[in-house]
Amino acid sequence: MFPKTQKxxxxxxxxxxxxxxxxxxxxxxxxxxxxxxxxxxxPSIEPMTEQTLFDVASLTKxxxxxxxxxxxxxxxxxxxxxxxxxxxxxxxxxxVTILELLTHTSAINGFIxxxxxLSQTELIEAFNHLNVDHASKGKNxxxxxxxxxxxxxxxxxxxxxxxxxxxxxxxxxPLELSRSTFFPPxxxxxxxNNLIQSEQPLYGIVHDTKAAVLKEHCGSAGLFSxxxxxxxxxxxxxxxxxxxxxxxxxxxxxxxLNQTWSPNADKHRSLGWDLKWHPNKQHPILFHTGYTGTFxxxxxxxxxxxxxxxxxxxPQDHRETYMTHRDELVTIYLEEVASH
Numbered sequence: 001m002f003p004k005t006q007k008x009x010x011x012x013x014x015x016x017x018x019x020x021x022x023x024x025x026x027x028x029x030x031x032x033x034x035x036x037x038x039x040x041x042x043p044s045i046e047p048m049t050e051q052t053l054f055d056v057a058s059l060t061k062x063x064x065x066x067x068x069x070x071x072x073x074x075x076x077x078x079x080x081x082x083x084x085x086x087x088x089x090x091x092x093x094x095x096v097t098i099l100e101l102l103t104h105t106s107a108i109n110g111f112i113x114x115x116x117x118l119s120q121t122e123l124i125e126a127f128n129h130l131n132v133d134h135a136s137k138g139k140n141x142x143x144x145x146x147x148x149x150x151x152x153x154x155x156x157x158x159x160x161x162x163x164x165x166x167x168x169x170x171x172x173x174p175l176e177l178s179r180s181t182f183f184p185p186x187x188x189x190x191x192x193n194n195l196i197q198s199e200q201p202l203y204g205i206v207h208d209t210k211a212a213v214l215k216e217h218c219g220s221a222g223l224f225s226x227x228x229x230x231x232x233x234x235x236x237x238x239x240x241x242x243x244x245x246x247x248x249x250x251x252x253x254x255x256x257l258n259q260t261w262s263p264n265a266d267k268h269r270s271l272g273w274d275l276k277w278h279p280n281k282q283h284p285i286l287f288h289t290g291y292t293g294t295f296x297x298x299x300x301x302x303x304x305x306x307x308x309x310x311x312x313x314x315p316q317d318h319r320e321t322y323m324t325h326r327d328e329l330v331t332i333y334l335e336e337v338a339s340h
Contacts, residue, residue, distance in 0.1 A: 002025060005336055008329045009023065009036060013037040018037070018312040020048035020310065021309060033227055040314065042195050042314075043201070053185075053190070054225060055207050055221075055223075056290050059296060061221075065163060065220070065272075067249075068171065069272065070271070072158070073253070074250060080098050082098055083095065083097055084097065087158055088154040092129055096137070100138060102269075103261050104143050104262075105140065105262050106146075107132055107140065108150075109132070116209050120214060149210070151219060174246055176243075176244075177232060179229045182222050182224070186204035189204040193313060195314065206222045207221075226309075227307060234296065234298055234305035237305075256271065257270045259284065270286060283301045285297055285334070286300065293311055295326065
């Protein structure tokens with residue numbers, strides 16, 4: 001199945017761009033999962049398994065926080081054109097909308113001086129005072145964690161619980177994602193740190209420094225998951241929001257993702273998702289990545305998904321090289337799908 005795509009993944013492992021990978025090609029009626037390489041290289045080699053838990057990094061955004069937002073939009077508890085300040089009164093600027101946060105067109109400058117030295121309370125406070133470049137708002141897509149973190153804060157104000165608790169109750173439990181957690185068993189996790197900079201592998205502790213400080217209040221990273229849970233999430237998306245007897249999202253909500261929500265901006269974004277385009281039929285395909293070496297592709301039209309999980313930051317972080325090869329991998333897959 002998809003031999004060119006698999007060949008590319010094998011090459012990435014052979015060239016030590018990633019230590020290993022677990023990946024899956026899925027449709028509504030079939031699923032093929034593959035395990036290649038190792039989950040750990042140093043200080044000892046440990047083979048990759050289908051049960052390996054990964055720090056999925058920014059996939060937390062689309063699986064977790066974004067799915068909560070979609071449910072709140074369905075329930076009319078949140079509106080796309082409403083200001084974030086309406087839900088999060090502590091945020092200073094009242095011009096930034098929920099839609100702009102979802103499409104990364106808010107033009108918020110996310111730079112926080114001495115960020116890594118701040119406490120949880122201090123970091124949360126700093127997010128409330130970020131500046132907005134009003135001249136470029138709605139025009140430029142600039143992908144950041146800031147928008148999703150602020151959305152998480154807004155959801156917390158609405159529902160009066162930490163965002164990670166809300167994700168657990170509203171996403172993980174209803175979808176029966178039995179292996180997905182913010183508190184993973186360390187011995188089941190792939191290590192996710194650069195051993196050139198530190199002596200000991202990092203197991204089950206979030207790689208993202210903001211998420212490590214924000215902890216339960218972080219909606220942009222922190223989730224650990226495995227291939228089977230993410231396949232289950234993709235099945236729900238491809239099956240018009242339904243899984244088993246559970247009607248998780250409406251068909252209309254799912255279909256609403258299948259379009260550009262940033263028509264006046266320089267890049268195409270859906271609600272929380274990036275968009276790729278099918279080479280032949282030119283319909284959009286949902287796409288999202290995670291810093292640690294993960295991504296999800298979901299074609300809502302053809303009911304196909306491709307989930308790719310690696311811990312490419314171990315044993316060394318070669319980000320630019322990985323991103324070049326990851327983009328080649330995605331292109332090869334889309335071309336291979338189109339040729340079928």
